[in-house]
Amino acid sequence: MSYIYIISIELEDSTRLDALERLIQGVFRMRTRRRELGIRLKEVYDPGRAQYNSSLILQQLITRPPLNAEKILGVLDVDLFIPILTFVFGEAQLKGIGAVVSTHRLHNRFYGLPEDSELTTDRLLKEAVHELGHTFGLVHCLQPKCVMNASTYVEHIDQKSSEFCPLCEKRVHADRRSPVKRILGFFSRGVNP
Known part of the structure; x- marks a missing residue:
């Protein structure tokens, strides 16, 4: 069985991770596991x-993934950037294993x-x-x-939902059901601990 791993990276307040875990399980129809990981932020x-360069964080995050990890999501609380943008809220590998x-x-x-914890969690x-x-x-x-x-801006996050549109929903689950994807996944993972 494969999992989406939620990795807490020097996260001072991990109270939002319960809600995050529930949503990810529902949206992606997969089980999750949590771990802490010592990313060398310095x-x-x-x-x-x-x-902090999010591409380099992502690189550290995926270096040695658990054998039963289908995806890995790193969650942290530092200001991220990629060299071509002023800032990013997150970054992911397209069709890859990792996201942050x-x-x-x-x-x-x-x-x-004024701080709004519920709004921060929603975002x-x-x-x-x-x-x-x-x-x-x-x-x-x-x-x-x-x-x-x-x-591009936090206001854009507030205006959208936490769900896929019907076409994106179909695409995300169709890719996971593909027979070729299942066979390749079986051979690439080997024995799960």
């Missing part, structure tokens, strides 16, 4: 930007507004499903309410 910090999402810019306090859930959607082969969707719609 190695991916860019002092000139005062941010940060709560840093999902908090109202980042924007000088995290949407971004996590979005990034995991990429790992299942989904690209950005033009449907404004679809969770796969691109989010």
Whole structure:
């Protein structure tokens, strides 16, 4: 059996992970497991930007995945970037195993507004499903309410739902049911511990 692993990376407040786990299980129809992982954040910090390179975090995250991991989602609370963008809420490998999402810019306090824990959790859930959607082969969707719609600003996250539109829903589950995918998965995983 394969799992979506939710990896807490130096996360001070892990209270949102229960809700995240429930949503991921429902949306992707897969079981989840949680782990903590010691990512070397100092190695991916860019002092000139005062941010962390999400591509390098992702690289560390997927270096030695558990044998029974179909996907790995890293969750942390630092300001992320990729070299071509000012910031990112998260990053994922298209049709790959790994994704990472940060709560840093999902908090109202980042924007000088009163903190709203429920809103932060809602944003995290949407971004996590979005990034995991990429790992299942989904690209950005033009449907404004679809969770796969691109989010350049936190307001965009607030305007969309935490669910796939009917077409993205069909695509994410069709890819997982493919006979070729199941056979390749069987041979690539070997014996699960």
